[in-house]
Amino acid sequence: MALDPRRAAVWQAMGLGPVWQSRGSAPVAAEDRTATVPAVEPVQASAAAVAMDWPTLRERVASCVACGLCKTRTQTVFGVGHAQAHWMIVGEAPGAEEDARGEPFVGQAGRLLDNMLASVGMSRQAAGATEAVFIANVLKCRPPNNRNPEPSEVASCQPFLQRQLELVGPKLVIVMGRFAAQSLLATEASIASLRGKVHGIDVAGRRVPVIVTYHPAYLLRNLADKSKSWADLCLARSTYRDLADRAAQ
Numbered sequence: 001m002a003l004d005p006r007r008a009a010v011w012q013a014m015g016l017g018p019v020w021q022s023r024g025s026a027p028v029a030a031e032d033r034t035a036t037v038p039a040v041e042p043v044q045a046s047a048a049a050v051a052m053d054w055p056t057l058r059e060r061v062a063s064c065v066a067c068g069l070c071k072t073r074t075q076t077v078f079g080v081g082h083a084q085a086h087w088m089i090v091g092e093a094p095g096a097e098e099d100a101r102g103e104p105f106v107g108q109a110g111r112l113l114d115n116m117l118a119s120v121g122m123s124r125q126a127a128g129a130t131e132a133v134f135i136a137n138v139l140k141c142r143p144p145n146n147r148n149p150e151p152s153e154v155a156s157c158q159p160f161l162q163r164q165l166e167l168v169g170p171k172l173v174i175v176m177g178r179f180a181a182q183s184l185l186a187t188e189a190s191i192a193s194l195r196g197k198v199h200g201i202d203v204a205g206r207r208v209p210v211i212v213t214y215h216p217a218y219l220l221r222n223l224a225d226k227s228k229s230w231a232d233l234c235l236a237r238s239t240y241r242d243l244a245d246r247a248a249q
């Protein structure tokens with residue numbers, strides 16, 4: 001899928017090149033292109049995340065003032081889980097509870113996420129990397145009143161998530177919700193058209209499979225779609241197992 005030229009220019013300017021470029025997504029019908037993440041504007045500071053180690057990255061996120069969200073946050077929300085987790089979960093941005101507690105997905109949606117992960121044998125608390133997830137958001141700070149993230153905020157924060165991906169080195173990534181999916185896969189396609197396929201991103205020269213599913217907060221309001229989300233998790237599990245089997249051969 002062709003990348004929005006403005007967005008492509010930003011990736012280029014940040015030296016991110018193809019890192020976030022999705023390959024292999026099916027073309028999307030015009031009627032599927034509903035509300036989309038707006039194109040990203042030029043960026044600044046946090047691009048220096050590129051070579052940071054984990055403690056430095058954590059510190060840099062905690063003290064970040066690269067966008068206006070630093071003025072309204074209680075604290076940053078770095079992420080949680082095993083630092084070498086085999087799965088990485090990417091959500092949108094902290095909400096009120098996450099902002100208060102400093103951990104992603106701790107509200108009702110977080111409890112649903114934990115249950116969903118447990119159903120496929122994965123957990124944010126697992127001691128072993130193979131059963132562990134690392135959970136992070138596209139944005140590390142809460143947008144006031146839970147408004148949608150601004151393109152400039154996404155651009156400021158993006159190097160942090162990219163570096164987290166590089167350092168964790170997940171074997172599989174699950175993106176939750178339209179916003180995270182469109183940001184990570186650099187696409188304007190709808191979530192309906194992105195689900196049910198194995199996408200991919202390049203992380204530090206390695207192709208990592210990406211599965212798109214609904215955001216847990218959406219599932220709380222749309223119970224009928226839980227079965228689709230279960231199918232997505234099954235796809236994630238089988239994709240991961242195939243990879244592990246291939247690696248063992």
Ligand code: URA
Nearest residue numbers: 091092093094104105
């Ligand atoms: N929604 C998200 O996308 N992330 C969180 O951490 C909490 C709610």
